[in-house]
Amino acid sequence: MKVEDSPLGGGGATRPDSLLALRGHRTNMVGVPAEVLSTTAFNASPRILRIHGTRGTHGELFEALDEVPTAEAAADVFQGYMAQTFGLNPDFSGAEGSDGKRRFRASYLRLLKGWMFDSNATEGAVLKGWAESRFGLLPTWHKEPIRRFASDAWRTYGEEKTSTRFHNNHIDLQLDLLYEYCQWWIRRGWPDAPMPARAQAIRLYRGVNGVDEHHVIERPDKRTAVLRLNNLSSFSIERDIAGQFGDYILETQVPIVKIVFFRDILPRYPFRGEGEYLVVGGDYRVSVSLF
Template identity: 55%
Template sequence: MKPDLPTVPLAPPPPGHSTNLVGVPSGLLASPAFNEHPLRLHISGVRETSPALFRMLEDSTCAEEAMDAFQKYMAAVFGVNEGPERRPRDDGAPRPGPRLFRSSYRRLLQGWGFDANNPEGAVLKGWVESRFGLLPTFHKEPLGRYPSRAWMTYVEEKMCARFHNNSIQLQLDLLYEYCQWMLTRYIFPSRRHLTLYRGVNDLSEHYVVSTLSRREAIVRQNNLISFTDDREVADQFGDTILEVQVPLVKILFFNGLMPGPVLKGEGEYLVIGGDYRVQMSYY
């Protein structure tokens, strides 16, 4: 018979930096108290340095117009959409001249969709670390004592030069601020939390901070982690279902945020981590 609460390592002291770019102490940001009573978060200077984007968003009259405005802005400023001069010719042959790799937030999200423990996932976790001050707890394997082989692998991949061009950190800053704007304006204007689910077969990627009851605990999530809003989908990924109340201010991306095949089909949400109150159930 499956135990009511899986046995996993107890959590070390809360991992994080002493500073971040959102103006809330990292220890508070990672705490269950913040998740239950969230404060509005903004990455310092992002809206002030990209006023044109937010003027375009404010001029929108529906979510679809706002999505279009964001896509056009990112294409114009960062060239994230490949121009016709780099597309294959009508006969299928490549056009002459160098074909440069241009990093983009869409490439990182697509990479995360294939495997959250690949270099794209490390870059995204590194962005959370630098902006929110929260260290990751897992990348390919648990990130325990520093330094270690696991930590060195994570650091090497998060600094991968292939993905650190084209102002990728600013792109992710704008993605977060756009997501928050959309959630507040069009998607969930009157809500502060969403009920989300994650299916796991064990809790090896997590630490249990404290046990509250037979099926409730405070569990430390990775600094960036995927959830779904569909319990049946979560069941496909494991027979232990984690149910959490996620504050909207900790959502970086969800599958209705933009058109196109980015993290579609599983009701996926990318969530900033920390210590969450978790309800556990089994199928």
């Protein structure tokens, strides 16, 4: 959706230290190797993904969620649990100490807000770093294409993803819970939800200025392509909204298990981009059309 999220430009031979030579790390925390998770075959026949230990460690949260009658009540239960567990305030700004002074504590809400404002900011790097560690997928873009490990682009990403300002207060665990809550919310099956509870995928859109701004894996014809997307990417559920970000529209089926966040799961928060979905990347088969 955002041009700044665009992965690598296509073509060219790969060097031994090239990120294009790899799909991801050998290990991750979801039990499906990155070599499988990143493929179009996985997207066509997805498996359930669980971040190791998250639901078991926080079983009381999901037991409480199972008892709520409405999506709004579920959001309140989740927000309350996160506030109590991680000492968060609902205004994105951190927490207040016993002396009444404001303390900055890294918050998943602050990261989401930062991503939606500018996914190339430090908040975006932290989120991409979380996706890398949990799903094993390597980033392909942060401020610029990341083509090699031994590059300025990789070093910049590495420095920002471990920023002490945002990388405290168990931020990775917060994001683990956000992902698992998102998956629970979808499977719960609410009236007026954007997808059925048993759906395997949802049709989403992304606006781009040209297909070649992505790394093209395959181009069977002018209307179809297989693209390698960044390890965390933005899509829209509305075609018209996606069209605001480029002359071409990429349309694809995104597996439900690759959805990390969308606004419906936290309806009381004024996030920008109402139709925006935060999606785990990899190789996607897309249809290409002019807006």
